[in-house]
Structures are given as C-alpha cells and as structure tokens.
Amino acid sequence: MSFDTLGLAAELLRAVGEQGYSEPTPIQRQVIPAILAGRDVLAGAQTGTGKTAGFALPLLQRLNASPIRNGRRPIRALILTPTRELAAQVSASIRTYGRHLPLQSTVVFGGVKINPQIQRLRRGVDILVATPGRLLDHISQKTVNLSQVEILVLDEADRMLDMGFIHDIRKVLALLPKSSARQSLLFSATLSNAVKQLSARLLNRPKLIEVTRCNATAARIEQVVHPVDKCRKRELLSHMIGSRNWRQVLVFTRTKHGANRLAQQLERDGLSAAAIHGNKSQGARTRALSGFKHGEVRVLVATDIAARGLDIVQLPHVVNYELPNVAEDYVHRIGRTGRAGNQGQAISLACIDEHELLRHIEQLLQHKIPQVVLEGYEPDPGIRAEPIQNGRNGKRRNGKPHPQSGNPLADRPRRRSSAKRPAGKRRWESSGSYSAQRHR
Ligand code: AMP
DSSP, X not given: OOGGGGTOOHHHHHHHHHTTOOSOOHHHHHHHHHHHTTXXXXXXOXXXXXXXXXXXXXXXXXXXXXXXXXXXXXXXXXXXXXSHHHHHHHHHHHHHHTTTSOOOEEEEOSSSOSHHHXXXXXXXXXXXXXXXXXXXXHHHTTOOOOTTOOEEEEOSHHHHHHTTOHHHHHHHHHTSOOGGGSEEEEEESSOOHHHHHHHHHHOSSOEEXXXXXXXXXXXXXXXXXXXXXXXXXXXXXXXHHHHTTOSOEEEEOSSXXXXXXXXXHHHHTTXXXXXXXXXXXXXXXXXXXXXXXXXXXXXXXXXHHHXXXXXXXXXXXXXXXXXXXSHHHHHHHHTTSSOTXXXXXXXXXXXXXXXXXXXXXXHHHTSOOOXXXXXXXXXXXXXXXXXXXXOSSSOOOOSOOOSSSSOGGGOSOOOOOOOOOOOSEEEEOXXXXXXXXXXX
C-alpha cells in the first residue's frame, strides 16, 4: 500500500517522500483516513510505530483545507505531550511534514525562558505543541487562547496520567470548545483502564484503533538478560561497551542520582558519557541529547521520564542498568531502539534483587526473556536478595532470602548472540514491524 491511496494532499505526499518513507505504517494506514474523515480516535500504538506522522499528516491537511484568511491566526490545533523532549520532537515533525504548507506552528515547554515563547505566540500560530505545565503558565498569563481549537491531540496519554498531569489536562479541557465541537485524538502506548476512562470524558464516539497487542514490544528488538551481581554491573557495562565497540548506547537507571553517578564512573572508564534526567536544566538536557545524537557522547544515561519519547534514529543498543520498578516502563525503554526499520538490542543487567521485577516484566510481555550468563561475570551464588526500595508495583520485597538456592536468574542455558543488522531502505512489513531491505 502506498501513501497515495490515503487521500493526503500533494504537499504532504511530497514531504513524506522527502523523508524517504516508501509506505505507511500499520497505524498510519488506519489512523490517517479516520482523522481525515473527521472522526475522534483512540489509538493504542507502541513506541516507534510512526504514530506522530499518523496524526500530524491528517491534522495538517484538515487545517490547511480551511485556512484563516484575515487577522491573526488563532490556535486551531493543540498537541499535548508529557515531556519536553517529546514536545520538541513532535514540533519538529510538524514542521517537517508541513514544510510545503502555509501553516505556522510552535512549541512551548518548561525549563526555558517564557518570553521568547510569548513573542512567538503573539505573532500567531495555527498549531501549538505543549507540555501541560508550561501551557498552564501561558494560560494564566493570558498569552494563549484555546477557544478556537478545532483539533486536540493527547500524545502518550498513559504517561501523562502516570506523571500526574490529569488535573492540568482537566484545566486545559475546560478552556477548549466542547468535545462535540472539536476533533479529539488520543494516543497511548498502553490502553489501561485509566486511559479508557480519560478517553470516555474526552472523545466523542471515537474510532478505536489498535495495531498491536497492548504492551507488545517491537518484534525487531532482540532482548536478553545478563544476570550479574549488583556490585559488578558498572564493570560489566564498561566491558560490553568497550569490547563490543558500541558507539551509541542508551542506559537506563532507576534514579537521577544513580544516572549522575554512573555517567561519572563511565567517564572515568574512558567512555564519553552524559546523564539526562528531570533535575538537569533544559539546556543541559538538550546538550546531552544533541551530543548523543551527533556521536560526541557515546553513552547517554537516562531516567525513565527524561527518556520518554526520545526518537534517536537507528539507536542500536538500550541497556537496562537497573530494571524499572514499573513493568510498563520496560516496554517504553526498549522501544527507544528497533525503530523505523532497524534492528535493536535491549540488554538488561539484572541482579538477584531484581528477580521480582523481571517476573513482572515477563508477565506483562507474556514471554520469558532469554538469559545469558557472561563468562567472568557469573553471579555469586552466596549473594542474597535485598529489599528494593520505592517499588511501585505494590509488592516490595520482604528482604527474606529467595526460596530457590543460588541465583534464580542464572538457571537457564547460555545462548549465543545474534545476527548483524542488515542495511537498506526502510519499509513496513504487514506483520507490524519494520524490515530493512538490502539494495542490490
Ligand atoms: P514515532 O512512532 O512517531 O515516534 O516514529 C518512529 C520513527 O518512524 C520516526 O523516526 C519516523 O521518522 C519514522 N517513520 C514514521 N513513519 C514512517 C514510515 N511510513 N516509513 C518509515 N519510517 C517512518
């Protein structure tokens, strides 16, 4: 199926062609016609499925079909995202896809000066991408008016709820035209009950679109767990990066402090590393991300919130230095790799304390993740599990030794690792995952 059959305008098809997309992804095939037809949409799409173009292309087309001819442009489309990085990325995508249309857009998020944003808003924009907190700042300063919004998009709605944005979202909704007078689109990696409840309030007879099973991980991500003692994780990580000559690796820690410490330790090991988390200034976050994308920073150490929505083209490796407390975060973390036609590798370093977290992740995925004990890094069978603090699964460990003797993570056969990544053009397969085709 080609993009031409979706009913998109020539200017948009041109922009899509310039991006090198040869055919729409499964979510795009379903979402684009529904949005063009004016339907509200509730879409469950895992990370890296092309959902941004899925809503951006038809949104641009609908706004362009009814241009405002006189006076200052009112905000006609509002896109809310949970994080600053995602807001910046969505805004960049809007600019890319809309580059041949006469529409104006901008992005507002916190952590940077508000005045340049106010000045940009004063000049008038058709499309506003925003994080909820900064949008409310603008609302309180009366620098945005949402009364003429025709299209509302909530991107990564599940994460917005996780991050406690529900009150902010409610305040924003109260300022929009009522749901029957606007088009509303809600995207979420997981369609939890909370997301469904939100959608019931927000959407008007929505079309439900789900391209993959909830919580499915991208088929092209090779996953593996390396059981290792906690005290040897850093050493193993440096060893893997160095001996396997990884040039770009995103590493997740559970805490901001842990991210800082690990980045410093890796630097001491001679690996260029930077940390990205919520306590860093926006400038530091942008610099770290840009250095990582451009190959100056080899290891980016991140917490979950900061890494949410990062789209790094061809990111080959994600490492869970610590498993996440919330199993869904594992899906989001590893979704940073294996995007858009590339294969990816997701490696988890799991110590005995994390056995329970691993079990929750495997329950969510509905399959076991292969385990490989690396030579020289075998876990010490004498080490006992310790309680994990701040567990959010409601199941803190009780500190008692694990009933199994030895390391429960180390009881599976060793496995050899995998194939090389094929090079080539990006194409979406009907199975729902990207494949890379070799050009001859
Ligand atoms: P998203 O899920 O929106 O974050 O998109 C993930 C990645 O897929 C981005 O790098 C997009 O540039 C890329 N992408 C989106 N649509 C297509 C397509 N039809 N063909 C190939 N790549 C795409």
